[in-house]
Amino acid sequence: MSTNNPDKPEETTRVPVLRPGYTFGSITDKIAAIALGRKTPIGWLIGFSLSFGVAMMLFYSIGVLLLKGIGIWGNNNPVGWAFDIINFVWWIGIGHAGTLISAILLLFRQQWRTSINRFAEAMTLFAVACAGVYPALHTGRPWLDYWLFPYPNTMGIWPNFRSPLIWDVFAVSTYATVSALFWFVGLVPDLATLRDRAKNRTAKIIYGMLALGWRGSARHWHRYETAYLLLAGLSTPLVLSVHTVVSFDFAVGIVPGWHATIFPPYFVAGAIYAGFAMVLTISIPLRKFYNLQDFITMRHIRNMAKIMLATGLIVAYGYMMEAFMAWYSGNEYERFMIYNRMTGPYWWSYWSLILCNVITPQFLWARKVRHSTTALFLISLVVGVGMWLERFVIIVVSLHRDFLPSSWAMYAPTRYDWMMFIGTLGLFSALMFLFIRFLPVISIFEMRTLLPESKVKEEA
Amino acid sequence: MAKRPEIYGVVAEFEDPNELLKATRAAYEAGYRRIEAYTPYPIEEVSEAVSPHRNRLPLIVLIGGIIGGLAGYALQYYTQVIDYPMNIGGRPFHSWPAFIVPTFETTILGAALSAVFGMLALNGLPRPHHPIFNTPRFELASRNRFFLSIEASDKKFDREQTKEFLASFAPRDVSEVDW
Incomplete structure (x- = not known):
C-alpha cells in the first residue's frame, strides 16, 4: 500500500513486521505459552467473567422472547426492521475485516497480515455467530428457521429464490462455513505445535485430536499451501459478495433511502471500515496485556489505521452520494428522505453518524494520531458506534416515514432490544477471551516464515 | 502382501x-x-x-466448484420452474438473474469444501498415529x-x-x- 511512498520512507521501513532477535524456537514458545500457560492471568478471569455475565443478558432476553414473541421488541408498523436488522448488519460487517486480512492481504502478499490474521479470523467467526442470532429470532418462530433452507417437505413448498432474503441465507451460511474452514485449516499446524508442546495429558489429547495427526511432512505442506491459497482466492469474492447481498436486502426494496445502486460498494467499504475498527479495538489491548508488541508492531497498527482512513473516506463518499442523488433524482420522496434524516425527529442520529464516521477519522491523517495507540483505540471505538448509527439511520429513519404520511410512526427500542444488543457484545467478548486462552492467537507457523533464516539459500 | x-x-x-x-x-x-x-x-x-510431483488439488477444487454451481442452479430451476412455480410480480418462472446470487454462493461453497476435504484426503489426514x-x-x-x-x-x-x-x-x- 504505502511501502513505496518516497516522501515518508521511514514510517514503514523503520519498524519491521517482527522485531529482530527471535528464533524459530522463541517465537513458538512465546505464542504457545499464552495457550499452554498453567496459570490463567487474573485479568483474563475478570474480563471473561464480566463478558460472560453480560452474555447472560442475551440468553435471558432470548428466553423471554421465546416465551412471549417478538412483541417484546420495539418493532412496529412501519418500522418492522429495527434493532434486530441493525445489529445483524453491524455484526456481519465487523466480520469482514477478518476475511479481508486473512484472504485479500494474503493474495496481495502483505506480510504484515501474518501476526493479526488468526485473531481477526476468530473475530469474524464470533461476529458472524452474533449476527446470525438476530435474523434467526426475527422470524418470530425461531424453531421453524429450517424452513429457510430448501429441503423437500410434506408441505410441498419451496423457498422463493427471487427474494434477497433467501440470497442472504445462502450468502451468510456460506460465509460462516468458509470462514470456519479457513480458520481451522490455518490452525491445524499450530494445533500440532500445541500438541507437541503440551505437558498436560488432557491438553495433549485434545490438541492432538484437533491437529488431525499433522506431522509437517513436505508433501503435506505442499498441498496445504495450495489449499490455503485457493481458500484465500475463494474467500475474496465471497467476502465482497456477503455484504453486497446484505445490501440487496435493502436496495431491492423500493423504500426511499434503500433503493440505491450505490449500496453494494458502500456497504462493503463500511463493513471493512467497521471491521478494522474492531480489529484495532481488540489488538491494542491484546498486544499490551500479553506483551505481543514484538509481533503486533506499530507497523501493523499504523497500516490498519490507514485502511480505516481509506475505507472511511469511501463511506463518506457514500453519504455524500446518497444526499446528492436524493437531490439530483428530482424525486420528492427521495428528497424528503434525506431532508427527514437531516432535520427530522431523528436528526441527532444522522449528525452523530457524520461526526463519528466522517469527521473523527480525519484525525488519522496526522501521523501523531496514527502513532498513538490510545488515540487509535478511542477513534476505533467511535467508528464502531458510527457504523452502528449508520445502520440505524438507514433502517429506522428510512422506514419510519416512507410514502404515506398516514402510516408514519416513531420507533423506540425497548429494554429487551438493548439487552440483546449488549448481550451479543458480551457473547462476542466472552468467545474472544476463550479463544485467546485456549488457541494460539497468532499464527505460529506463518510467523516462523517471517524469520530471515527461514529462507533457504539456493546454491547454484 | x-x-x-x-x-x-x-x-x-x-x-x-x-x-x-x-x-x-x-x-x-x-x-x-x-x-x-x-x-x-x-x-x-x-x-x-x-x-x-503433480498436485491434483487445484483440479479437485475446480470440479468441486463446478458441481456446487450446477447443483445450486439446478436446485433453483427445479424448485422455481418445475416443482413449485410461483408468480412473483409477473416475472418469468425461470428468472435467471435472480438465481445468480445463490449459484455464486454454492459455487464458492463447493470449491471451498473440496479444497479443505480434498487437501485432507490427499494428505491422508486425519491420521492420529504415524x-x-x-x-x-x-x-x-x-x-x-x-x-x-x-x-x-x-x-x-x-x-x-x-x-x-x-x-x-x-x-x-x-x-x-x-x-
Whole structure:
C-alpha cells in the first residue's frame, strides 16, 4: 500500500513486521505459552467473567422472547426492521475485516497480515455467530428457521429464490462455513505445535485430536499451501459478495433511502471500515496485556489505521452520494428522505453518524494520531458506534416515514432490544477471551516464515 | 502382501533448513524415492526436492466448484420452474438473474469444501498415529527442527548404508525408527 511512498520512507521501513532477535524456537514458545500457560492471568478471569455475565443478558432476553414473541421488541408498523436488522448488519460487517486480512492481504502478499490474521479470523467467526442470532429470532418462530433452507417437505413448498432474503441465507451460511474452514485449516499446524508442546495429558489429547495427526511432512505442506491459497482466492469474492447481498436486502426494496445502486460498494467499504475498527479495538489491548508488541508492531497498527482512513473516506463518499442523488433524482420522496434524516425527529442520529464516521477519522491523517495507540483505540471505538448509527439511520429513519404520511410512526427500542444488543457484545467478548486462552492467537507457523533464516539459500 | 521391513526407516535430524535441503536433494539424486522431509513451516524447495510431483488439488477444487454451481442452479430451476412455480410480480418462472446470487454462493461453497476435504484426503489426514512420531525429539518438528526420513521399504534401503549416507551430511542425529 504505502511501502513505496518516497516522501515518508521511514514510517514503514523503520519498524519491521517482527522485531529482530527471535528464533524459530522463541517465537513458538512465546505464542504457545499464552495457550499452554498453567496459570490463567487474573485479568483474563475478570474480563471473561464480566463478558460472560453480560452474555447472560442475551440468553435471558432470548428466553423471554421465546416465551412471549417478538412483541417484546420495539418493532412496529412501519418500522418492522429495527434493532434486530441493525445489529445483524453491524455484526456481519465487523466480520469482514477478518476475511479481508486473512484472504485479500494474503493474495496481495502483505506480510504484515501474518501476526493479526488468526485473531481477526476468530473475530469474524464470533461476529458472524452474533449476527446470525438476530435474523434467526426475527422470524418470530425461531424453531421453524429450517424452513429457510430448501429441503423437500410434506408441505410441498419451496423457498422463493427471487427474494434477497433467501440470497442472504445462502450468502451468510456460506460465509460462516468458509470462514470456519479457513480458520481451522490455518490452525491445524499450530494445533500440532500445541500438541507437541503440551505437558498436560488432557491438553495433549485434545490438541492432538484437533491437529488431525499433522506431522509437517513436505508433501503435506505442499498441498496445504495450495489449499490455503485457493481458500484465500475463494474467500475474496465471497467476502465482497456477503455484504453486497446484505445490501440487496435493502436496495431491492423500493423504500426511499434503500433503493440505491450505490449500496453494494458502500456497504462493503463500511463493513471493512467497521471491521478494522474492531480489529484495532481488540489488538491494542491484546498486544499490551500479553506483551505481543514484538509481533503486533506499530507497523501493523499504523497500516490498519490507514485502511480505516481509506475505507472511511469511501463511506463518506457514500453519504455524500446518497444526499446528492436524493437531490439530483428530482424525486420528492427521495428528497424528503434525506431532508427527514437531516432535520427530522431523528436528526441527532444522522449528525452523530457524520461526526463519528466522517469527521473523527480525519484525525488519522496526522501521523501523531496514527502513532498513538490510545488515540487509535478511542477513534476505533467511535467508528464502531458510527457504523452502528449508520445502520440505524438507514433502517429506522428510512422506514419510519416512507410514502404515506398516514402510516408514519416513531420507533423506540425497548429494554429487551438493548439487552440483546449488549448481550451479543458480551457473547462476542466472552468467545474472544476463550479463544485467546485456549488457541494460539497468532499464527505460529506463518510467523516462523517471517524469520530471515527461514529462507533457504539456493546454491547454484 | 509384501513382507513388512523390520524397522520403519532411518531419520536424520537437522537444525538448519539449508542442510535439510542439501541432504534431501542428495538423497533423491542417490536414488532414494521413499523419502520424506518434516519441517516446522512450509518450504517450497524442500517439497520439490522430496518428489517433483503433480498436485491434483487445484483440479479437485475446480470440479468441486463446478458441481456446487450446477447443483445450486439446478436446485433453483427445479424448485422455481418445475416443482413449485410461483408468480412473483409477473416475472418469468425461470428468472435467471435472480438465481445468480445463490449459484455464486454454492459455487464458492463447493470449491471451498473440496479444497479443505480434498487437501485432507490427499494428505491422508486425519491420521492420529504415524511411525515417524517414534523418532526421538520428533515433537521439535513442529518447533525448530528439520527431519529427513528414508523409509525401509525403499528399494535402495540398507540399514547400515543408508544410515551412513545420512550421517555424511553432518546432521544433529541419525536414528532408526521402529514401527
